[in-house]
Amino acid sequence: xxxxxxxxxxxxxxxxxxxxxxxxxxxxxxxxxxxxxxxxxxxxxxxxxxxxxxxxxxxxxxxxxxxxxxxxxxxxxxxxxxxxxxxxxxxxxxxxxxxxxxxxxxxxxxxxxxxxxxxxxxxxxxxxxxxxxxxxxxxxxxxxxxxxxxxxxxxxxxxxxxxxxxxxxxxxxxxxxxxxxxxxxxxxxxxxxxxxxxxxxxxxxxxxxxxxxxxxxxxxxxxxxxxxxxxxxxxxxxxxxxxxxxxxxxxxxxxxxxxxxxxxxxxxxxxxx
Numbered sequence: 001x002x003x004x005x006x007x008x009x010x011x012x013x014x015x016x017x018x019x020x021x022x023x024x025x026x027x028x029x030x031x032x033x034x035x036x037x038x039x040x041x042x043x044x045x046x047x048x049x050x051x052x053x054x055x056x057x058x059x060x061x062x063x064x065x066x067x068x069x070x071x072x073x074x075x076x077x078x079x080x081x082x083x084x085x086x087x088x089x090x091x092x093x094x095x096x097x098x099x100x101x102x103x104x105x106x107x108x109x110x111x112x113x114x115x116x117x118x119x120x121x122x123x124x125x126x127x128x129x130x131x132x133x134x135x136x137x138x139x140x141x142x143x144x145x146x147x148x149x150x151x152x153x154x155x156x157x158x159x160x161x162x163x164x165x166x167x168x169x170x171x172x173x174x175x176x177x178x179x180x181x182x183x184x185x186x187x188x189x190x191x192x193x194x195x196x197x198x199x200x201x202x203x204x205x206x207x208x209x210x211x212x213x214x215x216x217x218x219x220x221x222x223x224x225x226x227x228x229x230x231x232x233x234x235x236x237x238x239x240x241x242x243x244x245x246x247x248x249x250x251x252x253x254x255x256x257x258x259x260x261x262x263x264x265x266x267x268x269x270x271x272x273x
Contacts, residue, residue, distance in 0.1 A: 001118045002139050003181075003206065006090050007230045009055045011273070014266040016231055017258060018056035018092065018208065020238030021046065021078065022063045027243055029250050039067070039074035042250075044081060046242050049255035051086050053262035056234050058092040058208075079115050090234070091118045092208065096145065098123035104133040112140045119143055121186060121208070124170050128177050135179035141206075142183055146170055147198070149188025149211030167194075171201040184208055187226070189235070192218060195225035204228050210236045212261075219261075223268050231269070237261060 010016050021043050025033065028042045035041040047057065059078060064071035082089055093111040097104070097120065111120045112134065119141035122131055134142035147157050147167040157167040164172070174183055187198055189211035198207070209222055212235055219235060226233050241261075245253035 001088075001090050003141075003230075005088070006055065006206070009088050009090070010231050011269075013053070013055055013262070014269055015053055015055055015262040016233045016235055016265055016269075017054045017261050018058050018090075018234040018236040019046070019050055019054045019241055019258065020094070020210070020236050021057055021059040021242065022238045023059075023074075023242070024063060025067070027246070029246050029248065031248065037070075037074055037077065039064070039071065040077045040081075042242075043074070043078045045251035046254050047078075047082065047086070049251035050241065050258040051089065053255070053258040054089070056090040056092060056236075057082060058094045058236055058238075060238075061093060061095040076115065079117060083116055092143065092234075093117040093120040096121050096123050098126050098130050100126055100130045101133075104130050105136075108134045108137065112137045119184065121145065124174065128173075131174070131183075132178050135177070135182045140182065143208050144170065144174055144183060144185050146185040147187045147191050147194055149190045153188065153191070168197070168201060171198065175202070184234075186210065189218065189222050192221035192225065195222065199225060199228065204230065204232065206232050206234060208234045208236065210238075212237050212240075219264055219268075223272075227268075227272055231272070235261075235265070 023039045023042055032038040032041050059075060064075040082091055095111060097107045111117050121143045122134060124131055124144045131142055158165050184206040187207045187209055189209050207226055212219055241254050241257045244257045
């Protein structure tokens with residue numbers, strides 16, 4: 001999916017909602033555990049109930065790898081289902097990969113070609129040659145971890161070097177890399193006070209924003225400083241939507257929560273656009 005196509009979908013749906021598919025078998029409705037593939041059954045229910053409100057889905061790969069080959073198969077089935085039935089949805093492999101040379105190329109091939117995700121999250125610590133292989137795929141995107149929502153982000157990301165915060169150095173440097181127009185960035189909702197400075201460095205880039213809801217981030221604060229002329233935000237909610245209910249109405253409850261967030265986003269966009 002191109003950036004222009006993503007912007008079109010955001011404006012069409014009046015939403016910049018991304019839903020995280022972080023499936024924990026201990027948290028899904030117990031009756032689904034009787035299914036042959038409970039993870040996929042859960043994901044399918046969530047997707048079918050929420051797709052009209054969301055523009056993106058983000059499976060966290062660790063939640064699938066934890067279940068071995070069965071989990072990986074569930075991931076394959078999930079992305080195939082999205083690509084075949086909802087091709088206008090932007091898909092994110094939340095894999096946080098980061099390695100150099102042939103290894104990075106193989107990670108890129110695995111997620112952007114074999115599994116056919118639209119994008120993948122990348123840890124930029126190893127630098128340019130650990131990221132550029134992910135940018136070799138036309139109309140695919142690498143989403144760099146810039147300023148994350150966890151408490152430990154302050155250990156390194158906000159340390160100063162040469163008068164700049166480290167996360168600012170990451171943003172500045174990445175703009176010089178090959179095919180950098182395909183870059184997006186992760187910026188946590190709990191760091192809303194930093195968005196104004198981030199937009200000075202990457203005024204047009206898309207920002208993937210986790211941390212709304214369960215982690216304490218505020219949608220209004222994020223939008224106040226994070227919106228770009230083309231919206232430029234994908235705001236993620238995971239637990240707040242997919243675990244809205246543990247009963248047989250889990251999908252319906254997820255749909256209601258996704259609809260609530262979409263309506264908040266619609267109101268914001270009406271003022272912004």
